[in-house]
Amino acid sequence: MTEKPQLGDLVRKQAAPLSEAAFALLVQGVLDYGIFMLDPQGYVISWxxxxxxIKGYAADEIVGRHFSTFYPTEDKSAGKPQWELETAxxxxxxxxEGWRIRKDGSRFWANVVITALWDEKGVLRGFGKVTRDMSERRAALQALSERRRLFxxxxxxxxxxxxxIAWDVHDDSIQAMVAVGMxxxxxxxxxxxxxxxxxxxxxxSVREAISRLRELTFRLHPPGIDRHGLVDALSSxxxxxxxxxxxxxxxxxxxxxEPTPETAITIFRIVQEALLNVRKHAHGSAVTLQVESVDRGILTRVVDDGIGQPMSSNPANEHFGIIEMRERTETAGGWWSMHSEPGTGTTVEFWVPSPESAAAPTDELP
Known part of the structure; x- marks a missing residue:
């Protein structure tokens, strides 16, 4: 007596070919990734x-050709395609990641993953290869690196x-004023x-002028900012x-x-200006400085308990200190904001990216 098939078995038998067809449709329809197969010797068998x-070849132009077609001459001479298959x-x-060649001979920067495919008996049936064009990302990283270098x-x-200027003021102007005082x-x-x-x-008046000039030289170039880290410089x-x-x-x-010296100096200068604004305008009794690592950068807050001030909606009405803080932050690739209301104090908050101390060479960028 023949056993009656169960409903679940019928569903699985019907679903299997549908799933395979859907998967093939998915692979064929993907446009952002080049997905194809190689035979065990590295010849293209699907496209x-x-x-x-990405590569510019129609399926009938590339199927049956060796995948080393996509590699620059120098990589082929070095045996890189074969080495990649052996490693896989x-x-x-x-x-x-590296340079690859399109049909028209142009180069593009590619991220490539090659996976060895084995059957149930452990026999190598070929390779799955996934390629992504990373040229735009690499160009963006190069532009970012160049911007950082210029910054x-x-x-x-x-x-x-x-x-x-600090040396000139100290060695010339201050000494002249001291002589006048004497x-x-x-x-x-x-x-x-x-x-x-x-x-x-x-x-x-002369003594007061000398004191102000000395304060100016300190603000221009605080001693130790080049030799000590950011935390020590701010604490001092x-x-x-x-x-x-x-x-x-x-x-x-x-x-x-510890951030790079350039990032540390940028943060120090913005904090220095924010604290000077507290002294001039806040009329408060306390100030809090907070510095922390956030989102691959450094977030800084300067919070006072002063009288606060109404915020201007017109940037043209901002005083020079605010303009300088914002421009320094944005030049560093970050953001800056100030929150203030009369009677509630003022918070200056800004974030700047904190790259590694030693940036990767441009040729090694992905």
């Missing part, structure tokens, strides 16, 4: 629409000019008594400068690693 779009056999799969040069040039002190013994008060006011600035303004300071930091 999808994505492979045609030995390790099960191989992933590679680093800009920061270095700015700091060199600041250092030069002469005023000498004059005290020679001027009539009725002129002494005016002379004392002049001397006080809070202790040595901001605390003398009568502000209670707190500093919270959670950095995964």
């Amino acid at each position: 999808n629409a994505g492979a045609e779009r 056999v030995a390790e099960g799969r191989l992933e590679d 680093d040069h800009l920061v270095q040039a700015q700091e060199t000019e600041r250092r030069r 002469r005023l002190q000498l004059l005290e013994e020679w001027v009539p008594e009725e002129c002494a008060a005016e002379l004392a006011r002049l001397d006080a 600035h809070l202790d040595d400068v901001v605390s003398t303004w009568g502000l209670a300071c707190s500093f919270e930091h959670r950095l995964d690693r």
